[in-house]
Amino acid sequence: MLIRRACAGDERQIAHVHTESWKTTYRGIVPDAFLDRLTIESRLPQWEQALCEQGEERIVLVAEQEDGTIVGFASGGKEREGSLPYEGELYALYILKAMQQVGIGRQLATSMVRELQQLGMGSMIIWALEQNPACRFYEKMGGRPVRKQPITIAGRELVEVAFGWNRLEPFGKSMKMADDGEPRID
Numbered sequence: 001m002l003i004r005r006a007c008a009g010d011e012r013q014i015a016h017v018h019t020e021s022w023k024t025t026y027r028g029i030v031p032d033a034f035l036d037r038l039t040i041e042s043r044l045p046q047w048e049q050a051l052c053e054q055g056e057e058r059i060v061l062v063a064e065q066e067d068g069t070i071v072g073f074a075s076g077g078k079e080r081e082g083s084l085p086y087e088g089e090l091y092a093l094y095i096l097k098a099m100q101q102v103g104i105g106r107q108l109a110t111s112m113v114r115e116l117q118q119l120g121m122g123s124m125i126i127w128a129l130e131q132n133p134a135c136r137f138y139e140k141m142g143g144r145p146v147r148k149q150p151i152t153i154a155g156r157e158l159v160e161v162a163f164g165w166n167r168l169e170p171f172g173k174s175m176k177m178a179d180d181g182e183p184r185i186d
Contacts, residue, residue: 001104003111006051006060006073013070014062015043021094029131034154050075059115063095063104071099074108076116079125084147086164088121093134105137113168123166130159138163 006014019038027035047060054060063072072095079089090112095104116124126143128135129151139145143163151160 001071001107002064002066003061003107004064006054006062008051010060010062010070011044011047011051012040014047014060014073015040017070017073017094017096018043018047018092020096024097025094025132025134026129029129029158031154031156057119059112061108061111061115063099063108071096072104072108074112076112076124077119078121084125084162084164086123086125088116088119088124088168090124090126093126105134106141109141117168122168123164124168125162125164127160127162130161135161135163 019040019042022030022038023035050058050060058077059075061074062070064070072093074093075091076089077091079086080091090109093105093108093112095108113124125146126138128138130148143165145161146164147162149160149162151158
């Protein structure tokens with residue numbers, strides 16, 4: 001699995017992963033009618049803009065198979081809210097359902113942390129819906145819940161939780177490579 005910076009031409013595949021991941025991750029959490037209306041075309045402008053803005057303050061990474069198929073992505077950069085004491089933020093981390101639980105999320109998260117560190121950021125948060133199964137992943141990666149806030153998606157009141165890392169340095173250093181080449185947490 002190749003983890004690399006996204007580039008022009010990746011927009012459609014990223015939009016596909018984003019759309020399909022929402023449909024599988026948030027089914028039963030977000031109203032089904034909302035999820036059923038999601039399309040690649042509805043997400044495509046967001047990713048075209050994100051890739052144009054990529055640089056010092058916004059990073060998009062992709063997980064690409066040998067055949068060039070993108071199966072996951074991470075987006076991050078400067079913390080956006082400004083009310084929490086974190087410098088960086090992992091804006092999004094999505095992987096196609098069929099490719100989950102094989103270490104791609106760890107690879108993407110660790111690569112994003114390295115990118116944030118290269119920009120001089122020493123701490124990070126990520127916001128996730130409280131019912132999102134990925135919350136357990138963020139806790140395993142060392143994140144701790146630091147704030148909750150309400151969010152409304154398609155008329156449904158939900159709760160969003162922020163997971164924070166006060167120091168990123170141990171994040172990358174706690175990752176070791178397993179015998180199969182995948183990163184693991186000690």
